[in-house]
Amino acid sequence: xxxNLIAPxxxxxxxxxxxxxxxxxxxxxxxxxxxxxxxxxxDFNKNKFEYCYQCDEFPCARIKRLDQRYRTKYxxxxxxxxxxxxxxxxxxxxxxxxxxxxxxxxxxxxxNKKCYKSN
Numbered sequence: 001x002x003x004n005l006i007a008p009x010x011x012x013x014x015x016x017x018x019x020x021x022x023x024x025x026x027x028x029x030x031x032x033x034x035x036x037x038x039x040x041x042x043d044f045n046k047n048k049f050e051y052c053y054q055c056d057e058f059p060c061a062r063i064k065r066l067d068q069r070y071r072t073k074y075x076x077x078x079x080x081x082x083x084x085x086x087x088x089x090x091x092x093x094x095x096x097x098x099x100x101x102x103x104x105x106x107x108x109x110x111x112n113k114k115c116y117k118s119n
Contacts, residue, residue: 001097010052010082013026015110038052053083106118
């Protein structure tokens with residue numbers, strides 16, 4: 001798993017259906033091609049930080065709404081992810097994610113819980 005697949009909001013793009021699918025594959029939230037309000041916020045702040053937890057307004061209303069939706073629908077928390085990154089660093093977070101979302105043939109998708117072959 002690549003550090004660039006961890007979005008500023010704490011989303012692991014490597015487990016997202018948009019990234020895992022074969023057609024019209026998303027390049028990940030850190031891509032300049034991606035239209036993301038949270039990324040725009042970081043860009044607006046002139047990249048003073050890499051992850052939302054570094055912002056003075058964390059957790060903002062946008063992150064709270066996103067976190068609530070993902071907790072409810074998918075059993076995953078962006079705020080918890082960001083807390084883990086803050087406390088343990090990005091390398092440890094990636095190691096945890098690789099174990100957490102591993103399946104026999106590759107990666108489990110957070111959205112549909114199916115196993116996708118590793119790219």
